[in-house]
Amino acid sequence: MKINLKENIPQLIATIVVLVVVLVIAIIFVVTKTRQVSHLEQQYAIEKQLLEDEYEAIALQYEGFKFSVKNDSLLEKLENEQAKVQRLQEELKLTKATDQKEIQRLKKELETLRQILKTYIIQIDSLNRLNQELQTENIQIKQQYQETSRTLSQIAREREELSHKVSLAAKLDAININVKAVNDRGKEQKRLSRSTRFVISFTIAKNITAEPGERIIYVRIMTPDGNVLTKNPSDTFPFENGNLQYSIKRIIEYGGEEMPVTVYWNIEEYLMPGTYKVDIFADGNHIGSHSFTMQE
Numbered sequence: 001m002k003i004n005l006k007e008n009i010p011q012l013i014a015t016i017v018v019l020v021v022v023l024v025i026a027i028i029f030v031v032t033k034t035r036q037v038s039h040l041e042q043q044y045a046i047e048k049q050l051l052e053d054e055y056e057a058i059a060l061q062y063e064g065f066k067f068s069v070k071n072d073s074l075l076e077k078l079e080n081e082q083a084k085v086q087r088l089q090e091e092l093k094l095t096k097a098t099d100q101k102e103i104q105r106l107k108k109e110l111e112t113l114r115q116i117l118k119t120y121i122i123q124i125d126s127l128n129r130l131n132q133e134l135q136t137e138n139i140q141i142k143q144q145y146q147e148t149s150r151t152l153s154q155i156a157r158e159r160e161e162l163s164h165k166v167s168l169a170a171k172l173d174a175i176n177i178n179v180k181a182v183n184d185r186g187k188e189q190k191r192l193s194r195s196t197r198f199v200i201s202f203t204i205a206k207n208i209t210a211e212p213g214e215r216i217i218y219v220r221i222m223t224p225d226g227n228v229l230t231k232n233p234s235d236t237f238p239f240e241n242g243n244l245q246y247s248i249k250r251i252i253e254y255g256g257e258e259m260p261v262t263v264y265w266n267i268e269e270y271l272m273p274g275t276y277k278v279d280i281f282a283d284g285n286h287i288g289s290h291s292f293t294m295q296e
Helices: 005-066 072-094 100-170
Strands: 174-182 197-204 213-222 236-239 242-245 248-254 259-266 274-282 285-294
Touching: 005 072, 005 100, 072 100, 174 274, 174 285, 197 213, 197 248, 197 274, 197 285, 213 242, 213 259, 248 259
Parallel strands: none
Antiparallel strands: 174 197, 197 259, 213 248, 213 274, 236 242, 274 285
């Protein structure tokens, strides 16, 4: 059988055209599909990167809150959650962007972490407010304590001043002090060579503030050269931070009214001419002094 090529050419051309069209359509489909897949992979990669950034952000938040928390129990919880974030970050790094099932799981985990962090933020804010209130209260207590201390110190000073004033007011005072030298007949002398004793007389002034009772009066007679006349070197009395020698000691019964006192010093030693000084003491206080001059 003889084939007529001329008659089959149109049919061949039609077949070729159909094949070409089919091939073009297939190529277009493949290219489109490849582009779609490539675009989807890019979207997945971007989505994974965003998720990694979000994990990094929440990790930094946990780290930051650790420094503002003073409560040990809450700090331990934050550290546990931070460790969980770090573990999930490692899982995310090992997960392919196209593994959407795992990506979605990690997204849910992230949301859970966010909710937990919110509860911790509320607790931290509450603790911070409480600490601030306690600090404010502590400051107020300190201020009250300082104010009370100042008040007590002021009261103590006032009491001390009052006590000092009372002590001063209660201090005995020797007035009208007079010293004369006399001979054996009691006649006043100006010369030491004719004198046998010193007669020292004075008055304890009236003082209703002073407590009545027994008092010890000490009299010191100082010679012109600065020595104290004494019968015994051990005759001393306490005064301020030390002890002083005395010449004469006299015990009196003081009742608050004026009281005359007379004491005597028998001259048994050589005395130089010049100015002598008499000092009188009672209750640890210097209550009077008087100077007199004697000739040889």
